[in-house]
Amino acid sequence: MATTTFEDEGARGTLTFRMAGTTGTLTPKSTEGVPKEGVEMSSMADSQARGPASPHRPLYYLSFFHYDFARYRRSALLTAAISIAINLVIVWSCGAILYGAFYQQNYLGKLKIYIVDFDQDDLGRAVSGAFNASLQTPNHFKLVYQPFQDNADVRRHIYEEQAFGAIIINRGATQAWRQAISTGDSSYSPTTAVEMVSESARNPLTAGSHVVPGMTAVLQPALVQFSQSTVANFMSSNVNNATAMANAVKCPQCLSEPFSYTPNDIVPAYNAATLGAQLSGAVFLIVFVFAVTGTSYQLANQLGEHLDIWHTIAWRIIHPAVHYLFIALSLTGCQAAFGVPVTTPWGGRGFVILWMLNWLCISAMGLALEAFWTISGWWILNFFLNFYVVWNLGGVSYSFEEMPGFFKYYYGFPLFHAVQGTLTIVYGTRSHLGLNFGVLVVWNIVSIIVLAAATWYRLTRNKNAGFHRLW
Numbered sequence: 001m002a003t004t005t006f007e008d009e010g011a012r013g014t015l016t017f018r019m020a021g022t023t024g025t026l027t028p029k030s031t032e033g034v035p036k037e038g039v040e041m042s043s044m045a046d047s048q049a050r051g052p053a054s055p056h057r058p059l060y061y062l063s064f065f066h067y068d069f070a071r072y073r074r075s076a077l078l079t080a081a082i083s084i085a086i087n088l089v090i091v092w093s094c095g096a097i098l099y100g101a102f103y104q105q106n107y108l109g110k111l112k113i114y115i116v117d118f119d120q121d122d123l124g125r126a127v128s129g130a131f132n133a134s135l136q137t138p139n140h141f142k143l144v145y146q147p148f149q150d151n152a153d154v155r156r157h158i159y160e161e162q163a164f165g166a167i168i169i170n171r172g173a174t175q176a177w178r179q180a181i182s183t184g185d186s187s188y189s190p191t192t193a194v195e196m197v198s199e200s201a202r203n204p205l206t207a208g209s210h211v212v213p214g215m216t217a218v219l220q221p222a223l224v225q226f227s228q229s230t231v232a233n234f235m236s237s238n239v240n241n242a243t244a245m246a247n248a249v250k251c252p253q254c255l256s257e258p259f260s261y262t263p264n265d266i267v268p269a270y271n272a273a274t275l276g277a278q279l280s281g282a283v284f285l286i287v288f289v290f291a292v293t294g295t296s297y298q299l300a301n302q303l304g305e306h307l308d309i310w311h312t313i314a315w316r317i318i319h320p321a322v323h324y325l326f327i328a329l330s331l332t333g334c335q336a337a338f339g340v341p342v343t344t345p346w347g348g349r350g351f352v353i354l355w356m357l358n359w360l361c362i363s364a365m366g367l368a369l370e371a372f373w374t375i376s377g378w379w380i381l382n383f384f385l386n387f388y389v390v391w392n393l394g395g396v397s398y399s400f401e402e403m404p405g406f407f408k409y410y411y412g413f414p415l416f417h418a419v420q421g422t423l424t425i426v427y428g429t430r431s432h433l434g435l436n437f438g439v440l441v442v443w444n445i446v447s448i449i450v451l452a453a454a455t456w457y458r459l460t461r462n463k464n465a466g467f468h469r470l471w
Helices: 036-050 067-102 122-134 151-159 173-183 204-237 242-249 252-256 272-278 280-303 309-337 349-376 378-393 405-412 414-427 433-465
Strands: 005-008 015-019 022-026 112-117 142-144 165-169 194-198 261-265
Touching: 067 378, 067 405, 112 122, 112 151, 122 165, 122 173, 122 204, 151 165, 151 194, 165 204, 173 242, 173 252, 194 204, 204 261, 242 252, 280 309, 280 349, 280 378, 280 414, 309 349, 309 433, 349 378, 349 414, 349 433, 378 414, 414 433
Parallel strands: 112 142, 112 165, 194 261
Antiparallel strands: 005 015, 015 022, 165 194
C-alpha cells in the first residue's frame, strides 16, 4: 500500500510529498488579491455542496423501553443482575462470618474460672459444691481447681490471662462468722467471706455480659442458701441459750446476711468512651481507609501518565502513608479529647504509642486495599470492601474463647491487634504490644511489596501498549 507524507515549507510555499517511488511538490493556490468576501462565499458554497451538518443528538430523550435504547437496556439489566447476584453471595458470606462469631456468645464452657477454697470449712464446701453442681446445667463455666499461695497469687494469674475470673473463699471465713456471732462482734463484715475476681478491661463485653453475671448467678444463691441454713442451725442449737442469743443480737449482720462477697475488678474498664474507641473506632478507621483509597486512585491515574515507573511506585506508597499518619493523629487526639485515658498507665508516652498503633493499623489496612484494587480493579473493590469490613470487625467485640475455632484467624488481622493494643495502652492490661506492633508492621511490609509489584506490572504493560491505565 502506498504511503504519502507532506512537508510544509511555509504557509504559502510549496508542499513536498513523497509516495512510494515518487517525489514531487504541490503549490497551493494563492488567495492573494481575492477579496475576503469572496473567500467566505466560496467556503459557504463548499459547505452547501457537502450538505447540511448532522444535528447533535439531544440528551435525555429516550424512554426506557424505546427501541433505540435496547442495547443500553440489555447492558444495564445484565450489570444489575450480576451486581445483585454478587451482593447476595456477599450478604450470606459476610452474614455467616458476623453472626457465626456471635452465635455461641452465651456459651460459657470455654471461659475458665478458678475456684479457690482457702477456707477448707463449711462455707468453702458449700460454694465449691454449688459450682460443681452448675456443671450439670447446659451452660456452665470451665472450672479450674488449682493451688495458690494467697489471694494476690490468684489475681496475678487473672491479670496474666490464665483465666477470666476466680471465686476465692477466704481463709477462716466460716470461723470468722462463728467467732463474731458467739462474741457479738458488731464489726464483722459478711463481704470478707468471699472474693469474686474479674478483669473487665481485658474484654469489657465478655466480662460485663458473661463472666461477672455468670459467676454471680451461681455464687449469690449459694451464699443465700448457706446463710439461711447456717443461721437456722445456730438458732435451733441455741434456742435455750440466752447468753448465745444475746451475743448474736449484738451482731445483727451475723443473722441477717452472715456471708456475702466482695467483687474485685482488678483492671476495671471504667471509661465508657473507650468502648467507642474499641467498636466505633474500628469502623471509623475502615471508613477513612476507603476514603483515602478513593483519593489515591484518582491521583494515581492523573499523575501516573507523566511520572516514570519508580517514582509512581514511590508516590503510591508515600502519599497514603503520610495521609494515614495525620488521620491517625486526628483520631488519637479525638479519643483523648473525649476522655479516653490515653495517659493513665504510660504517662505522656501513651498518646504517642496509641498514635503509632492507630497509624500502623490504618496504614496496614489501607495499603492492602491499594494493592488489591491495583490487581483486581476498582469495580471489584466495592464488593471486596464488605468482606474486608466484616472479616475485620467480627473478632474485636468478644473473646475468642466464646467463638468457634474457625475464628482464630482474627489473630492475624490488623484490627484485632489495634483493639488489643488500645486496651493495653488505655487500661494497662497485660501487654501484647510487641506482638501487636509486629503483626501490623508485617502487614505494612507485605502490602507495600505487593503494591509495588502490582504497580510495576501494570505500568510496564501500559508502556508496551502505549497508553496509561492503572486498571
